[in-house]
Amino acid sequence: MLRALLDAAEGADTAVLPAGARARLREDWQLLETADRVLPAGDRGNPSPPYATTPARARLLDPLVGLWVRHCLSGLGPEAGPPTERRVRELGHDLGHLGTLAAAAAARAGISFTVRLTARDGVLVLPSLGSLRTAGPGEVPVDVDCADGRLTLRQTGAAAVVVQMEDGIGAWSAAPGWTPAxxxxxxxxxxxxxxxxxxxxxxxxxxxxxxxxxxxxxxxxxxxxxxxxxxxxxxxDMLRLGGEHRVxxxxxxxxxxxxxxxxxxxxxxxxxxxxxxxxxxxxxxxxxxxxxxxxxTPATFAATIVHELQHTKLCVLSDMLDLHHAGPQRRHFAPWRPDPRPYDGLLQGVYSHLALADFFQRCALRAEHPGHRETAWSEHARYRAQVAAALPALVGSPELTAPGRRFVDQLVATHERLAEFPAPRGHTARAEASVNEARDLWTRRHGPAVRYPQE
Known part of the structure; x- marks a missing residue:
């Protein structure tokens, strides 16, 4: 994605990206390349370690870099519209973030350098290090010098801020305007x-x-x-209660x-x-x-992690394989949502809710406190009933590819395995009643849910 950004910038019209901004982007890229050649201290005797082990790559592989790159690629693309003054200004601000990434990567790599960065809205953020609130508002030039594990930040009309690098995340300074990561x-x-x-x-x-x-x-x-x-x-500990694999x-x-x-x-x-x-x-x-x-609570945190990491995994799998050819039409009933869902959204929801049903079943079977056990059974029954209501739409879709069919078949098999240790009948009855109520409400609002001939 970073390479795509550089190529898009090089090919952009000068009306969108003026020559000065293009030249600055090249300078920032050169600093990144310099930082990328520096190996971690423990690997400097090895001439060819994996690239991901370099300090610069570790910084650039931060998840939030992807959000920034995607935003910049959109700004450089034709969908951004004509090169208005506002668009050109905003794009210049966005591409300037590469300078802060390069500076942070070079600082982590232990390189001595001097660079001028620009604070935006009175704040300069150096990713993984911290942020500086400048003496004045708006766009403020800040000169950054890095040497001997320290950064010196200088701006007009304010005392220099000295920042001491720390291992891992964050950097320390006694200056009141500095906030460490x-x-x-x-x-x-x-x-x-x-x-x-x-x-x-x-x-x-x-x-x-x-x-x-x-x-x-x-x-x-x-x-x-x-x-x-x-x-x-x-x-x-809560993740482990739901299975060591969750940790x-x-x-x-x-x-x-x-x-x-x-x-x-x-x-x-x-x-x-x-x-x-x-x-x-x-x-x-x-x-x-x-x-x-x-x-x-830790229990809520653990369940959130289980839920969201399912989305993370399925997004990657969907990038690697075509699981279905369904369009974006929002027409499917999902008991956990009041609005119709597209097929892909339903697939994502079933995958994540099935993991939660498994997680809470394991918690219920291992919980020692009766109250915790009952709560876990209640959550398990709720998620399992919701998945049961949504699975037929996934199974019956003619839009599944061969890999998608195998994937959905495994969802069904996993759901069936959960029946080996059923929740107490009261929890199951309440969960099924809740799903039926949700379906009735959904139908009154949106009409009958989609049903395929295979069902």
Missing amino acids: YALPGLLPDGPPLPLDDLDPYRTVRGDPRHHELSGPTALDETARKRWLEAWSGTA TEAVVLLRCLVPLAEPPRPDPDTTDTGGTGSCSGTRREAFGALFSSAPP
Whole structure:
């Protein structure tokens, strides 16, 4: 994607990308290339380690870089419209972010350099390091010098800010205008820290139709960070209760958390009775990032991770294989949503809800406290009943490809295996009644759900 961005910029009309902006992009790219040649200290005796191990690649493979690249590619494409003054200005701002990425990558690689960056709206963000609030508002030039593990940030009319690099995530400074990047401890005791990124300017999830129900990103104070840390500290144990593979999955796939503002309480007409005024989501172009409001408990956090990592996996699988040829028409009933869903959205929902049904069944079978056990059985029954109501539409679709058919068949097999350890009958009856009520409400609003001849 980065290479595609450079190629698109080189081929852009000068009316869209003036010569000065194009030249600056090349300079930033050159700094990235220089940083990419620096190997980690432990690999410098090995002439050909994997590229992903270089400090620069580790920075560029951050999930939020994908959001920024996609945004810039859209701005360079014909769909962005004519080269108005506003479009050219905004595109220049967006492409300027490559300079901050290059500076952060070069600093992590231990390279000495000097570069002039531009703060936007009075804030300069250096990804994985921190952010500087400038002395003045708007666009403010900031000269950045890096040497001996320190950054010196200079701006007109303000004292220089000296920032000391730290291992992993964050950088320290005594200057009041500096905010260090923050990370939670590793999920496992010996694991790497997990970024909790409330600084990146391209972390927003707004503007994506799939995420219209999500709140916007938020900045965290110490109290909010403590809430995240408290929930995170017990999440590994809760994941393990639902299966050791859930811990492994989170360690391998989860690479960034983006905090969202707490949304309003769910609409009383929503069909999902499990809503608690929280939200979460993923982005296809931000692999490994989880966008979420502050989880109230470790149990909620663990369930959120299970749910969202299913979306992450299925997005990647869908990029690798064509699972179906269904169009974007929103016409399918999903018990967890009040609105009609497209086929792909239904597939995503079934995959994630089936994982939650499995997760809570395992929790129920292993829980020692009776109250926790009953809660887990209730959640298991709810998710299993919801999946049962949606599976026929997936199975009966003539739009499935051969790989898609095998995938859906395995969803059915997994759902059937859950019946080996059924929930207590009261939980099952309430879950099925809730699904029937949701179906009746959906039908009154939208008409009968799609039914295929195979059903």
